[in-house]
Amino acid sequence: MKAVVYREPFEVTVDEVDRPAVQHPNDVIVRVTSTAICGSDLHMYEGRTAAEPGIVFGHENLGIVDEVGDGVVGLNRGDRVVMPFNVACGFCTNCTAGNTAFCLTVNPGFAGGAYGYVAMGPYTGGQAEYLRVPFADFNCLVLPPDSSKEADYVLLADIFPTGYHGCELAQVSPGRPARSTAPGRSA
Ligand SMILES: [Zn+2]
Ligand SMILES: [Zn+2]
Structure with missing residues (x-):
């Protein structure tokens, strides 16, 4: 299959790589139909x-379930799914507390995993034709089958929930005035 492969700072290529296979009964293989380029990819691309x-880059992925591992219970071939950028198990202490970005099992020796990202575990990215999704019942959000909202739904992989979470942490809400009292600034 074709995938976006990092070569060196400021160089990526679209190369032929091995198509991912089911490695564990809880895996699915997704045929990627949309994937986004993230600002976080630039940290790798620009050599930082x-x-x-x-x-293989790509942690903001949406597609159609193509293969289903024997242990997967909530997904079927043909389901349209979006995956959060972070890979999580769903059953460790941090996952059950809702802190899935710090999953303790998917990236041994580290807290948290992600697709296609340095130091975030062995999970190949989705800027590719196919993507392996581990712990698929937990990591796939099933979408309505029609494709008309594809460009909206792909935002659910990272940028929308990340921005929303940042606003919550910063206590930003509609209509609240800016805290800055600097001259020339207004709400
Ligand atoms: Zn991202
Ligand atoms: Zn976990």
């Missing part, structure tokens, strides 16, 4: 990380 050549 320890990313090794060969990483």
Whole structure:
């Protein structure tokens, strides 16, 4: 299959790579129909990380379930799904507390995993034709089958929930005036 492969700072190529396969009964393989380029990808692309050549980028992924592992109970071939950027197990202490970005099982020795990202575990990215999704019942959000909202739904992989979460942490809400009292600034 074709995938976006990191070569060196400021160089990525679209290369032929192995198509992912089900490795665990809880995996699904998704045929990617939309994937986004994230500002976080630029940290790798511009050489600010320890990313090794060969990483397939892409953690904002949406597509159609193509293969289903024997242990998956809530997904069927043909389901349209979007995946959060972070890979999580759903059953560890941090996941059950809702802190799935700090999952303790998907990236041993580290808290948290993600697709296609340096130091975030062995999960190949989705800027590719196919993507392996581990713990698929937990990591796939099933969408309505029609494709007309594709460009909206792909925002659910990262940018919309990340921005929403940031606003919650910063206590930003509609109509609230800016805290700054600097001259020339207004709400
Ligand atoms: Zn992202
Ligand atoms: Zn977990």
